[in-house]
Amino acid sequence: MKTLFTALALLLLGVLFTGTDQTLEDGYAETRFFIKKSPTLRIRFDNIFAYEADDKSLVELNHDQRQQVMDYCRYRLGIVTQLQNQEQLERCKAR
Secondary structure, rough: OHHHHHHHHHHHHHHHHHHEEEEEOOOEEEEEEEEOOOOOOOOOOOOOOOOHHOOOOOHHHHHHHHHHHHHHHHHOOOOOOOOHHHHHHHHHOOO
16 A cells, blocks of 8 residues: 555655656657756647747747646746746747
8 A cells, every 4th residue: 555655755746856758860759858957747849840841939928828838838937927928938048
């Protein structure tokens, strides 16, 4: 019983602090694992700037895309931002 609780606790910690995103490597989409900067139950994160063709300015992003960028910056990069100007977006894109 103790082993089961330990295994469940480790699994929960793994879910809380491990995430995935996709990047384009040699023409193929590749899933990368990373350690989150803050815990969340969400595992898959979308980097809308992972592909060079997706380079957009702040005014071109709709609400859902802004939220994706804010989530990616917070959990993947550790940058908490509200994306109020282009400079904040560039900080997330640069990494």
